[in-house]
Amino acid sequence: MFDWLFRYANPARFMSLSGTLLPWLWxxxxxxxxxxxxxxxxxxxxxxxxxxxxxLFIHVPAAIMATNVYACIVVASLFSLVNRHILADVAAxxxxxxxxxxxxxxxxxxxxxxxxxxxxxxxxxPRLVSTLVMFFLYLGYSALxxxxxxxxxxxxxxxxxALVGAVNIPIIKFxxxxxxxxxxxxxxxxxxxxxxxxxxxxxxxxxYMLLFVCLWLMRIRTAILERRVRNLMQASP
Amino acid sequence: xxxxxxxxxxxxxxxxxxxxLALGGLTxxxxxxxxxxxxxxxxxxxx
Numbered sequence: 301m302f303d304w305l306f307r308y309a310n311p312a313r314f315m316s317l318s319g320t321l322l323p324w325l326w327x328x329x330x331x332x333x334x335x336x337x338x339x340x341x342x343x344x345x346x347x348x349x350x351x352x353x354x355x356l357f358i359h360v361p362a363a364i365m366a367t368n369v370y371a372c373i374v375v376a377s378l379f380s381l382v383n384r385h386i387l388a389d390v391a392a393x394x395x396x397x398x399x400x401x402x403x404x405x406x407x408x409x410x411x412x413x414x415x416x417x418x419x420x421x422x423x424x425x426p427r428l429v430s431t432l433v434m435f436f437l438y439l440g441y442s443a444l445x446x447x448x449x450x451x452x453x454x455x456x457x458x459x460x461x462a463l464v465g466a467v468n469i470p471i472i473k474f475x476x477x478x479x480x481x482x483x484x485x486x487x488x489x490x491x492x493x494x495x496x497x498x499x500x501x502x503x504x505x506x507x508y509m510l511l512f513v514c515l516w517l518m519r520i521r522t523a524i525l526e527r528r529v530r531n532l533m534q535a536s537p
Numbered sequence: 538x539x540x541x542x543x544x545x546x547x548x549x550x551x552x553x554x555x556x557x558l559a560l561g562g563l564t565x566x567x568x569x570x571x572x573x574x575x576x577x578x579x580x581x582x583x584x
Contacts, residue, residue, distance in 0.1 A: 358553060
């Protein structure tokens with residue numbers, strides 16, 4: 301079933317394919333950023349939130365990427381545990397700092413949105429707390445990778461931690477439904493986001509996704525070369 | 538395009554500046570790491 305995936309999981313093939321794709325992906329990312337910013341700054345003020353609705357175009361994509369990146373780590377960790385593939389370990393490890401950055405960005409921009417709308421920078425709200433827990437999970441995951449010297453052992457233990465932490469993904473997603481939350485409920489999938497705000501958000505979401513893919517591919521490529529450097533240094537007298 | 542953020546400019550602009558710095562910083566850091574390891578590998582292969 302995953303034969304096609306394993307064909308490209310060969311480091312040499314991965315380097316070749318990602319090297320071809322990256323310039324196109326960077327180009328698409330820059331175009332979507334420019335289009336997203338233009339559409340966002342041209343959007344009308346919201347009838348309740350005024351111009352603070354502009355924060356939606358950077359806060360929501362960051363929050364969505366925070367959970368999506370973690371989902372990528374979970375999938376890579378599954379492949380790592382089941383198939384023991386070196387590229388799966390590298391993929392999981394290199395995604396973590398990117399996920400941490402997106403999560404921190406979601407928390408900071410959310411705080412800057414919350415102050416004028418809710419009257420507070422921070423609230424011990426289920427959505428906010430579960431997102432903060434995700435940020436700590438990213439930090440713990442990265443710290444664990446750094447703390448264990450044996451790479452194979454580190455990969456196994458970190459994969460287990462990632463799978464345990466996956467329980468936080470549905471908690472973040474459904475926290476606004478399961479508990480009384482100050483954070484607004486689902487508005488994009490339920491169709492409650494008006495057209496003038498929906499399209500700029502979609503384009504900015506595309507930008508965030510493309511940027512993540514570009515950075516992730518580059519970080520995996522860097523890790524593959526680092527391994528090659530290590531091997532050469534060990535081989536040389 | 539409308540750049541008038543009043544009366545919320547003190548919140549909107551910092552949100553955009555923080556995002557630009559974080560995402561820009563992440564991009565620069567990733568590119569620098571890639572270049573550094575590439576240069577190191579080239580030097581080792583020359584030996």
